[in-house]
Amino acid sequence: MQNNIENTASATIAVESAPARWGDLLSGRNGLYAFALAGGVTLHALNMYIATTVMPSVIADIGGLDFYAWTTTLFVVASILGAALTAKLLNGAGPRGAYIIATILFAAGTLICSIAINMPAMLAGRSIQGLGGGFLYALAYGLTRVVLPERLWGRAIALIAAMWGVATLIGPAVGGIFAEYGAWRAAFWSLLPFAGVFAILAFATLPRSSWDKNERSSVPLLQLALLTGAVLAVSAGSLSSDAWWKIAGLVAGLALIALIAAVETQAEARLLPRRSFNVATPLGALYLIIALLMLSMQPEIFVPYLLQHLHGQSPLWAGYLAALMAIGWTVASFLSSRWQEGSGNRLIIAGPVLALIGLALLAIFLPIDGAGDWLLLAPICLGLILIGFGIGLAWPSLVTRVYQNAPATEQDLAAGGMTTVQLFAIAFGTACAGMVANFAGIAEPGGMAGASNAALWLAVIFAVAPALGIAIAVKVARLTGKRG
Structure with missing residues (x-):
């Protein structure tokens, strides 16, 4: 009887510790x-x-x-x-x-x-x-x-x-x-x-x-109001044709983010788990990498326009070439889920590295007047794929690490916080992309010169995000080294 119990327990442990397969996820009730x-x-x-x-x-x-x-x-x-x-x-x-x-x-x-x-x-x-x-x-x-x-x-x-x-x-x-x-x-x-x-x-x-x-x-009403205000401030500022209003919107948004961080340290009802705004903690560093990776991809909103005006692509082709970033994310997410066991920290570091390389390729080749030359379009396509691939490569490991490092009583808060951080970074990054493009002259003087200048500065400015992400990823690897 005792042997049967031990054998059953051993079998259960073996199943739980066995490498995950797609068939395990997509079959039966799990499916x-x-x-x-x-x-x-x-x-x-x-x-x-x-x-x-x-x-x-x-x-x-x-x-x-x-x-x-x-x-x-x-x-x-x-x-x-x-x-x-x-x-x-x-x-x-x-x-x-x-x-x-x-x-x-x-x-x-x-x-x-x-x-x-x-x-x-x-x-x-x-x-x-x-x-x-x-x-x-x-x-x-x-x-x-x-x-x-x-x-x-x-x-x-x-x-x-x-x-x-x-x-x-x-x-x-x-x-x-x-x-x-x-x-x-x-x-x-x-x-x-x-x-x-x-x-x-x-x-x-x-x-x-x-x-x-x-x-x-508990509902964090004050933080939600501040967060909403930050998004609306940056979005409203980016829509103005006046440069000073753009700057004012950006400054107001950053100030409200800082205020959210201050409120979160003392509040009982929070947007994120405790110490999530402290980059010295694994959870804070993980959330920051998520935000930086989301910022890395925001030049994407101008890619169809730039491909049409600088590289002679039709609207349909420009749209689908821009989708290469999403394809890269999709492919890498599937591969990463297989590789992350024992390699999670390396994947988290590799993600922003690949995104940085992708943005560097865009900075070099996207501003050139290519007139449909595929010798120029090929490295642009590679750059777009690498940005998405880098994000997808790191994503499953990042999300899993958030679960693992969040307090046991704040798991739902941690899960919702990932989406909050992701969506806020997208909204903030989109507004900033519009601001950079306008400052670079995409509308005034416009034309080929304005599009070329905007393409260059969008790639260069947003390359700062994955560059910072690499440093934070190395910190995460040290903080969570025992987890692989």
Whole structure:
């Protein structure tokens, strides 16, 4: 009898310690969990790219050109709020209820967008969409550790990250087809059946309650207000044609970030786990690397424009060449999940190194007037792939390390914090990219000279982010050396 118990225990330990395989994640109940979590992220990501593609058609139909940029700004701000409130939602509603509430919010916002007759209605719909989408994205990370064994976390995170690459390839094509036929409302409608399927799948598969009963879930109202103000300040400043307003928006955003860090040190209700703003701690360093990697990719928003004006590419080709960054991220995420066992620290260091090399290639070749010469386009494509590949290579190890270094009672807060940091870095970086491009002359004097100067300075300025990321990654390797 004792031998049977020991054999059973040994078999269990062997299964738990066995190398993770994709078949373990994608089969049985684990497969249902993975499909539900990845599906929610896909829904959120597809919506982002579809909406961006059809928005010119929306403006042509219902007006509101002055508020064009705010359809993205409010969406991102609401997504940040959703990510920050995920711990509260998960604690109060449980995994099943949280996922269903998030999907209903997303579907409601999508419905409002599809029937909007003016820009205020569209902005309201986009805000609700963003809130639901932020929940879906953060819940995917938060529920990974709840419903899956730890040895599958890396694979699951790689699958979630890969959904962004899939959405980058599919979203613009879907949105473009609807826009071409003047059916932008149908582009939003098309997401609703998928939302319904994922809601049903969540109800049928996810557990009603979580084993995390000691999770903190107080709402950090002050920090959320400051965070929202920081994003809006930078976004509003970047939209102004006055350079001083741009600078004022940037300074205000940085000041509010510093204020958030000060408030977090004393607050009971927090956005991030304790000491997350302290770079001397593993958790603080990990969050900073995530932010720096997100900043590294923000010149991407100008790549289609620059490829058209400097390298003679059509809008379709320019869009898909820009998607090479997302493809690199997707491929590397899958490879990294296989390599991270025993090599996590090396992958975290290699990520920003590759991103820096990619931005260096863009700085050298993107500003040149190539007129369609593929001898110049080839290194540009390689640079874009390397930036995405570097981020994807480090991503599963970074997210897993966040779980491992967060306090046991703040795991949901840590998961939601990853999305909060990621989305905030994207919003901040996008605003800064616009500021750099305008300062470099992309609009004034404009033309080939302005585009070339903007291409150079975008790559050079944003190369600072992965350069700092390398130094922080080395620090993380020292702080978490025992973890491989």
